[in-house]
Amino acid sequence: MAAEQTAEQFRGQARLPHFASPRRYDLRLTPDLPACVFTGSVAVSIGVAAPTRFLVLNAAELDVATGGVSFAPQGSDQVLQPLEVTNVPEDEILIIRFNEVLSIGEGTLTIAFKGTLNDKMHGFYRSVYELNGEKKNMAVTQFEPADARRCFPCWDEPAFKAVFKITLEVPSETIALSNMPVIEEKVNGPTKIVYFQESRIMSTYLVAVIVGNFDYVEDFTTDGTRVRVYTQVGKSAQGRFALEVALKTLVLFKEYFAVPYPLPKMDMVAIPDFAAGAMENYGLVTYRETALLFDEMHSAAANKQRVAVVVAHELAHQWFGNLVTMEWWTHLWLNEGFATWVSYLAADQFFPEWNVWTQFLEESTVGFKLDALAGSHPIEVDINHVDEIDEIFDAISYRKGASVIRMLQNYLGAEVFQLEFFGCIHQKICVFKCKD
Numbered sequence: 001m002a003a004e005q006t007a008e009q010f011r012g013q014a015r016l017p018h019f020a021s022p023r024r025y026d027l028r029l030t031p032d033l034p035a036c037v038f039t040g041s042v043a044v045s046i047g048v049a050a051p052t053r054f055l056v057l058n059a060a061e062l063d064v065a066t067g068g069v070s071f072a073p074q075g076s077d078q079v080l081q082p083l084e085v086t087n088v089p090e091d092e093i094l095i096i097r098f099n100e101v102l103s104i105g106e107g108t109l110t111i112a113f114k115g116t117l118n119d120k121m122h123g124f125y126r127s128v129y130e131l132n133g134e135k136k137n138m139a140v141t142q143f144e145p146a147d148a149r150r151c152f153p154c155w156d157e158p159a160f161k162a163v164f165k166i167t168l169e170v171p172s173e174t175i176a177l178s179n180m181p182v183i184e185e186k187v188n189g190p191t192k193i194v195y196f197q198e199s200r201i202m203s204t205y206l207v208a209v210i211v212g213n214f215d216y217v218e219d220f221t222t223d224g225t226r227v228r229v230y231t232q233v234g235k236s237a238q239g240r241f242a243l244e245v246a247l248k249t250l251v252l253f254k255e256y257f258a259v260p261y262p263l264p265k266m267d268m269v270a271i272p273d274f275a276a277g278a279m280e281n282y283g284l285v286t287y288r289e290t291a292l293l294f295d296e297m298h299s300a301a302a303n304k305q306r307v308a309v310v311v312a313h314e315l316a317h318q319w320f321g322n323l324v325t326m327e328w329w330t331h332l333w334l335n336e337g338f339a340t341w342v343s344y345l346a347a348d349q350f351f352p353e354w355n356v357w358t359q360f361l362e363e364s365t366v367g368f369k370l371d372a373l374a375g376s377h378p379i380e381v382d383i384n385h386v387d388e389i390d391e392i393f394d395a396i397s398y399r400k401g402a403s404v405i406r407m408l409q410n411y412l413g414a415e416v417f418q419l420e421f422f423g424c425i426h427q428k429i430c431v432f433k434c435k436d
């Protein structure tokens with residue numbers, strides 16, 4: 001196989017090859033907020049499943065030099081330098097060619113890189129906020145569906161799950177957040193190095209990093225999970241309603257799914273510049289400000305309901321989507337349709353006076369109207385290229401998908417649906433544990 005390989009065979013492919021896959025990322029990022037650039041390095045522990053002279057992974061809009069790449073086979077003192085590192089912008093891949101054949105087994109791929117904190121609200125980007133009347137940049141990530149590759153070279157497909165050990169070098173006065181809690185900070189004058197606890201196994205689109213100045217409110221669930229809502233400085237009081245909803249939701253879903261919330265903390269952050277409504281990053285959920293903040297004196301009642309439903313939607317993903325994940329984006333409807341449906345279940349539990357199931361039916365018509373057009377698509381769509389993924393983040397996947405799940409629950413009965421559906425989740429969790 002290795003002798004027959006050429007770089008050309010990896011171009012124009014819908015998916016990455018599977019002869020090598022990641023196990024663990026040791027990722028270090030250093031954002032320069034005023035200059036809107038960043039540097040980084042990643043050491044990826046990989047498993048090589050077949051002899052190969054090539055490693056192929058995703059990278060986009062990153063500067064990777066041949067001299068910044070190496071591979072160290074496990075159990076050997078040898079460090080292999082590549083003959084060639086080819087960036088293929090049209091396919092958003094990095095093709096690394098070695099002179100030596102990489103044998104079956106484990107090894108560590110190390111890559112140094114640099115990039116731009118863009119203004120496109122995806123990948124690793126900048127958001128502008130005000131602090132004491134002065135405009136400042138914060139660094140934010142938005143990786144779903146396929147933009148982790150704009151922050152660091154990686155196997156940027158949902159099935160390539162791995163654990164992540166993240167380290168950030170940031171200005172001393174800022175708050176640095178990631179999926180897991182901080183375990184150590186080392187201050188060195190104007191900068192500090194922040195070390196985060198190693199994550200659970202997860203897909204790259206769920207990795208998150210935020211650096212900026214924030215206020216927050218916090219509380220703890222009955223079983224000790226710390227929950228925080230981060231806001232711009234001076235707006236923390238507007239995060240209290242979302243905090244209350246999150247505390248109730250984590251307890252409800254723990255009981256409903258019969259699986260404890262798997263992480264030691266849950267942070268929810270209001271971002272001034274945010275393209276989506278919210279994003280379910282594992283343990284660090286990001287929101288558009290209008291989807292997380294509620295002002296008791298000035299916000300409308302509709303805004304209160306939106307906050308409750310969106311918070312429940314994103315926290316549902318911590319189990320369904322994050323803990324158990326679709327293999328490929330073809331199954332997006334199940335991920336988003338389920339989170340949409342169960343968010344209404346939670347809202348109805350907490351606020352029965354809202355009659356949210358009546359509103360659920362009204363809002364489902366958005367999906368049905370879209371479905372009536374000539375350009376409609378099934379709820380399950382074959383995705384043959386990364387450029388096609390964004391097209392199915394629509395009302396058919398969310399609203400029609402949620403309606404199908406609600407119909408299934410009504411047909412089977414609530415109790416049978418809960419037992420059988422979430423029995424499948426337990427089975428998938430067991431499979432992952434057995435593999436580990």
